[in-house]
Amino acid sequence: MHEKEIEKKELHFKQLMKYMENDNLKVFRNLFLSLHAYEQGRFYLKLSKSMRMRLYSYMSPLELAEMFDLLEEENSDIADYLLEMSPEYAASMIGDMYSDNAADLLHQVRNQEIVSDYLKRMSVDDASAIKDLMHYRNDTAGAIMTREFVSIIGSQTVYSAMHVLKNKAKVAETIYYVYVTNQDKELKGIITLKDLILNKEDALIFNIMNERVISVNVDDDQEDVAQKFRDYDFLALPVVDAKGRLQGIVTVDDIIDVIDDEAVSDYSGLAGVDVEEVSKNPFCAASKRLPWLIGLVFLGLGTAFLINHYENVMEEEVAYLAVFLTVITGTAGNAGTQSLAVAVRRLTLKDEEKKFSWRMIFSELATGIITGLVVGCAIFLIVSLWKKNTWFGFAVGFSMFAAINVGNLAGSFIPMGMKKLGVDPAVASGPFISTLSDLTSVFIYFNIARLFL
Numbered sequence: 001m002h003e004k005e006i007e008k009k010e011l012h013f014k015q016l017m018k019y020m021e022n023d024n025l026k027v028f029r030n031l032f033l034s035l036h037a038y039e040q041g042r043f044y045l046k047l048s049k050s051m052r053m054r055l056y057s058y059m060s061p062l063e064l065a066e067m068f069d070l071l072e073e074e075n076s077d078i079a080d081y082l083l084e085m086s087p088e089y090a091a092s093m094i095g096d097m098y099s100d101n102a103a104d105l106l107h108q109v110r111n112q113e114i115v116s117d118y119l120k121r122m123s124v125d126d127a128s129a130i131k132d133l134m135h136y137r138n139d140t141a142g143a144i145m146t147r148e149f150v151s152i153i154g155s156q157t158v159y160s161a162m163h164v165l166k167n168k169a170k171v172a173e174t175i176y177y178v179y180v181t182n183q184d185k186e187l188k189g190i191i192t193l194k195d196l197i198l199n200k201e202d203a204l205i206f207n208i209m210n211e212r213v214i215s216v217n218v219d220d221d222q223e224d225v226a227q228k229f230r231d232y233d234f235l236a237l238p239v240v241d242a243k244g245r246l247q248g249i250v251t252v253d254d255i256i257d258v259i260d261d262e263a264v265s266d267y268s269g270l271a272g273v274d275v276e277e278v279s280k281n282p283f284c285a286a287s288k289r290l291p292w293l294i295g296l297v298f299l300g301l302g303t304a305f306l307i308n309h310y311e312n313v314m315e316e317e318v319a320y321l322a323v324f325l326t327v328i329t330g331t332a333g334n335a336g337t338q339s340l341a342v343a344v345r346r347l348t349l350k351d352e353e354k355k356f357s358w359r360m361i362f363s364e365l366a367t368g369i370i371t372g373l374v375v376g377c378a379i380f381l382i383v384s385l386w387k388k389n390t391w392f393g394f395a396v397g398f399s400m401f402a403a404i405n406v407g408n409l410a411g412s413f414i415p416m417g418m419k420k421l422g423v424d425p426a427v428a429s430g431p432f433i434s435t436l437s438d439l440t441s442v443f444i445y446f447n448i449a450r451l452f453l
Contacts, residue, residue, distance in 0.1 A: 157205070
């Protein structure tokens with residue numbers, strides 16, 4: 001954002017605050033409603049509780065609904081904001097939101113009695129739509145779809161379809177795609193707004209619709225849905241049940257949220273920590289990190305036991321071996337983490353998954369051999385010249401070569417094995433791979449050292 005735009009936004013926020021403090025209702029409403037819903041949300045989050053209460057008295061539930069449509073995905077305190085409103089106000093606002101966003105918002109309200117109270121205060125249609133979405137399993141197409149879409153019957157004419165479109169346009173999330181069903185609500189085709197505009201008014205929808213419809217099932221994983229958007233560059237995708245009946249649509253803005261969620265999940269797994277814990281208190285953050293750290297401590301003890309086992313080798317060549325131990329273990333850990341990142345990425349590409357296993361292993365093996373040879377030869381020359389001992393240089397260089405290859409294969413095998421077991425491969429975190437590489441590197445290093453020295 002340009003500096004001038006930032007300054008302009010800050011000026012608006014200061015003016016809004018001033019109008020609120022002076023209780024200048026009319027001017028405040030005009031300026032607030034002139035802002036985009038996203039900017040309204042930025043201003044709302046800056047307010048104290050007392051000022052938020054004043055805002056509720058200034059704005060109708062319908063006027064705040066669009067703002068909460070954008071807020072509900074990104075703010076962990078949003079359920080608390082609902083509780084400070086009157087039940088009637090909160091229920092009315094939730095009913096005016098898009099049904100998928102309203103369902104996500106109510107999922108964040110942990111008290112089921114309060115959720116039930118909100119639903120009872122809404123219209124029957126709004127409550128029914130939201131409750132249906134709340135019943136779908138998390139991270140599925142059904143859980144992220146919306147019911148605000150436009151559908152028509154194939155036997156209608158273009159003129160009739162445009163009439164339906166105009167009536168539903170105000171509440172629909174998107175009107176570019178119009179979905180064609182039969183009397184039983186089975187999805188039969190799709191037609192775009194452009195097609196409706198370009199065809200004659202008396203043309204039958206059946207004759208001009210596109211029958212090749214790409215759709216997803218309500219139980220499909222949200223990652224698979226995101227992949228469909230990526231492959232076909234859609235703005236929206238229809239969602240059908242097991243009988244092919246149209247249940248809702250997933251829009252591209254929801255998929256952007258899915259991609260963000262999956263990216264956060266992958267980063268958290270690779271780092272062995274919740275990367276969104278910045279907003280949590282230290283005790284909560286520590287409780288999330290401790291299981292990984294304690295587990296890795298016990299795995300790391302294996303490295304200590306190995307070093308103790310090769311104590312006699314350490315006594316004979318303690319100075320030489322100790323100098324290069326951390327170099328070998330660190331490089332092997334880095335190589336394993338690189339391989340892990342590539343493996344997790346490939347597993348997210350559905351086109352690659354079917355041909356993943358052996359092709360991936362051979363590819364990483366070849367990569368490990370090449371990188372291992374280059375790094376191993378480099379360290380061989382450096383150590384040989386530095387310590388004036390060719391055999392010791394060879395031992396260190398060969399250990400580096402072997403450790404890099406083992407790290408590469410571990411980074412490939414572990415996420416692949418987790419995928420087969422139905423576990424998120426990103427959970428094969430960088431710290432785990434690094435610690436495992438340390439363990440195997442020490443084993444390789446001391447055995448080779450004992451053999452050559």
